[in-house]
Amino acid sequence: MTSTIVWGTGNVGRAAIRAVAAHPGLELSAVLVHAPDKVGRDAGDLAGLESPLGVKATNDVEAALATRPGAVVYAASGDIRPDDALADICRAIRAGAVVVTPSLYALYDPVNAPPEVRDPVLAAIAEGGGSLFVSGVDPGWGNDVLPLLVSGLGSVVDAVRCQEIFDYATYDQEDSVRYLVGMGQPMEYDAPMLSPGVPTMVWGGQVRLMARALGLELDEIRETVLRRPLESTVGTKAMGEFEAGTQGAIRFELQGMVDGEAVIVVEHVTRIHASCAPDWPMPADGDGAHRVIIEGRPRIEVTVEATDEGGNRSAGGNATAVGRLVNAIEWLSEAEPGLYDALDVPIRPAVGRVGRKRP
Structure with a gap:
């Protein structure tokens, strides 16, 4: 023991x-x-x-x-x-x-x-x-071993995309949700997690790790960030209300570039309510999912939905990430x-x- x-x-x-x-x-x-x-x-x-x-x-x-x-x-x-x-x-x-x-x-x-x-x-x-x-807890296996494993199932691989898609309403981390990523803040608020260079500092290592495993030399890692306001005020059980007109959803990508093409992408789509940015990627059901998409021939898509602590998927994502570490x-x-x-x-x-x- x-x-x-x-x-x-x-x-x-x-x-x-x-x-x-x-x-x-x-x-x-x-x-x-x-x-x-x-x-x-x-x-x-x-x-x-x-x-x-x-x-x-x-x-x-x-x-x-x-x-x-x-x-x-x-x-x-x-x-x-x-x-x-x-x-x-x-x-x-x-x-x-x-x-x-x-x-x-x-x-x-x-x-x-x-x-x-x-x-x-x-x-x-x-x-x-x-x-x-x-x-990582986003979870790490979703941005390294799982996409690498799935990439080996195809005959032609054009790009590897890893997605985390979550509704933060189920979180109990108000400081992180409101102030690090800016949910419920005015649209002009400079969220620390979305500042230029910060996403690469946090997730760039996963992009580089996958590139190293795939034998790729990246020209650069690019960042893209999109934000949407809430159309109406919404309430959460753990963190209170988030007012209409404030930031309600974010979508950012880290793109590992080779010859002008994004060949490895780590993407986060995060909301405080399902009504915000419904045209962005959504989980099939529930409050979240992790997804790997291999663009190529064949096109392969794998979605993982984990639940814990009474059916909570954010807790399930944490639990699988922790399982990877503890095991x-x-x-x-x-x-x-x-x-x-x-x-x-x-x-x-x-x-x-x-x-x-x-x-």
Whole structure:
């Protein structure tokens, strides 16, 4: 059994606790929290499970890492605190742990990551003997291993398109929804996530990773951004009202260009209500889906719809992304210490987990 810490208990951390608790090869040894009101609560309670897990949340990072855990699932956000997240992750690696996380966007593609991010990680690996694997929550497999797998089913491939299509009304992350992406803000609001260069900073690594796997030399990565206002005021259960005339939908693309053609595209279509921008791509039903489209001969389209936490698809997307990370721990524990990416880490069958009673 690999002793495993879950660091952070937000949307990703809740799913991580459940995934670790359900894995027969992992043992949940600690849960690290920041909020004082979470300290001392049982991990099962924090994860929304019906039964306690017997692990009390703590904010004592030093004591938790002093136990020399085999693995750490770092689920704390890196959106607005990338330097702190990097420091936390390096600290866990220096403690000898295998670390899996979605929080360091630059390391989706470590080969092309900036030295200021990659070098501290490599130094921590050399010092402590741990490892790191970073994959996204959008989810990472939807922008790397799945499209690469499906591309191998065609005879002619003209372009690879990865789509995330979601209604944010089901989210419980008001700061991210309202202020990072600008839902409910005036149309002239400069949303940080949509600022020029930011989408490439976050998702460009996935485009470059796929290009590397497909043997392509990209000329550049282009960004396109479209925004639509709400035609009427809408209400959400978790985040309140979003007023008519404010931003209600965004659609952006990262386009990996070769000879003037977009050959690898990562696209996000996000709404706060289904009534906004109905002419843009929509999920077949429900509040969201992930889709891979291989343009070529034959044309191939694969849609994945995952649900969790009472049928919520945003939670389902988080859970599958977390599953990719948590289920990689065993392979990483067997491998040499290092900095790994999605092309290195295989997806293994759910050996020992099929039909197993869930926590």
